Amino acid sequence: MMTRLIRYRTKPEQAARNAELVAAVFAELGEAKPEGLRYLTLRLDDDTFVHLVATDAADGTSSLTQLAAFQAFQQGVRDRCAEPPVVRQATVVGNYRMLDEH
Numbered sequence: 001m002m003t004r005l006i007r008y009r010t011k012p013e014q015a016a017r018n019a020e021l022v023a024a025v026f027a028e029l030g031e032a033k034p035e036g037l038r039y040l041t042l043r044l045d046d047d048t049f050v051h052l053v054a055t056d057a058a059d060g061t062s063s064l065t066q067l068a069a070f071q072a073f074q075q076g077v078r079d080r081c082a083e084p085p086v087v088r089q090a091t092v093v094g095n096y097r098m099l100d101e102h
Contacts, residue, residue: 002060005090006051014080015047021073022049028070034063038099048083052090054099 010018022041029039036056043049055062064070078084092099 001054001056002058003052003054003090003092004060004087006053006085006087007048008077008081008085009046009048009083010080011082012047015043018049018077018080019043021069024069025064025067025073028067032067037063039064040099
């Protein structure tokens with residue numbers, strides 16, 4: 001499994017729109033139910049968004065990028081940001097009932 005953490009801060013006037021676009025991604029995920037994907041998004045009180053994406057594919061490919069709602073979210077994401085996205089590889093060190101365990 002490959003896990004990535006993506007962090008960025010939106011412009012204050014763009015935070016609500018960004019949250020709407022993220023919600024649309026989760027709505028489509030709820031319908032599509034892709035296998036081998038785990039995804040979590042948090043919005044912090046300073047309009048920073050943190051996405052945690054885990055995929056079963058060894059090369060990190062994900063069905064997330066194929067979703068129409070995710071593609072819509074990606075369009076203009078840098079224009080919505082005060083601080084651009086930073087992507088990091090992540091390793092879960094501890095997990096208490098937050099993430100599914102298979």
